[in-house]
Amino acid sequence: MADILRARNERRTAALIACITEVSSSEGPDGVTHGLVAERAGLPVHYVQWKYPSREHLIAMANT
Numbered sequence: 001m002a003d004i005l006r007a008r009n010e011r012r013t014a015a016l017i018a019c020i021t022e023v024s025s026s027e028g029p030d031g032v033t034h035g036l037v038a039e040r041a042g043l044p045v046h047y048v049q050w051k052y053p054s055r056e057h058l059i060a061m062a063n064t
Contacts, residue, residue, distance in 0.1 A: 019040040020061050023040060032058050034058070
């Protein structure tokens with residue numbers, strides 16, 4: 001069970017990083033919001049807010 005949860009977490013993280021990077025390049029850093037990233041990743045906003053509590057966290061992930 002732990003392997004399933006770990007794999008799901010890795011998929012979600014990869015999807016979020018891809019969406020954050022895409023939003024940052026298309027909208028600029030000011031366009032990166034929890035709502036837009038969640039919508040594009042197909043994930044609940046509360047999950048994105050839990051994983052990356054601030055916009056600064058989101059933007060930092062786009063720059064990695």
